Amino acid sequence: MPIDAILFDKDGTLFDFANTWGAFGRNLVLRLADGDHARAAELGRVIGFDLETATYAEDSIVIAATVEEIAEVLIEYVSAMSLEELLDVLNSEAAAAPQAQAVPLVPFLDGLRQAGFKLGVATNDSEMPALQHLASVGIREHFDFVAGYDSGHGFKPGPGQLLAFATHVGVDPEQVAMVGDSLHDLQAGRAAGMTTIGVLTGIAPAEALAPMADVVLPDIGHIPGWLAKN
Structure with a gap:
């Protein structure tokens, strides 16, 4: 047909993907870590993101998962934030990501x-x-x-x-x-x-x-x- x-x-x-979401990953983990580079790198590893190269692993959850699924993985590492607050951060950073x-x-x-x-x-x-x-x-x-x-x-x-x-x-x-x-x-x-x-x-x-x-x-x-x- x-x-x-x-x-x-x-x-x-x-x-x-790489040219668009590298900046998102970097901005997200640095924001969640309050600018602490070592902490941001650790959060990056949780979602399959390398802060140094701003690249994602082939099995990164960011590639195909929903925002809620990403938040559920991250939430135990950002205990000072509620799930709803984390979702707001993810959505705001995603919306601001420059599109290549x-x-x-x-x-x-x-x-x-x-x-x-x-x-x-x-x-x-x-x-x-x-x-x-x-x-x-x-x-x-x-x-x-x-x-x-x-x-x-x-x-x-x-x-x-x-x-x-x-x-x-x-x-x-x-x-x-x-x-x-x-x-x-x-x-x-x-x-x-x-x-x-x-x-x-x-x-x-x-x-x-x-x-x-x-x-x-x-x-x-x-x-x-x-x-x-x-």
Whole structure:
């Protein structure tokens, strides 16, 4: 069946993960440690983040988990803070993270819309920071649907967000492509019965994504060419 709609993960897909979230990790752990560098480095290790290099381990919880899951891991190390306060810090730092576009997004998305595709975003980030990130680079209005983990549809690797998108735009799941940089994205796509496209602008290497992907591409900019051949 032809692809009529495309659903994108956000971090590591629309935005290059390493270039976007390195600053977030550094700012977050230093804030939680009140500027104590050694303490910040320890907190970084808890979430799979290296403060010195501002990089994440392949199995870092930050890559695909929800804000609540990250907070649950960190809370025992920041005992002076309530879970609600920690969530507020995570969300505010996430919202402020400068977004490094994986490709120039306005012309890329303009091209997809002009070609007739329905477009959406499904992220395990909270909805509020997600909307701010999209708006910060002028692409909020390019999407027919945006869902965070807290939007009422569940979160990946569950298929709830994906099926909600298909329903919202009136397209059969078999005619939707799910695009992401993590196994969570691709597992969700498979569970929803969608075509799955892996991209390498996150942390996961091609060999990790390949078992769950119909194709693995360098970045989202290669999607139109691939769709034209399939």
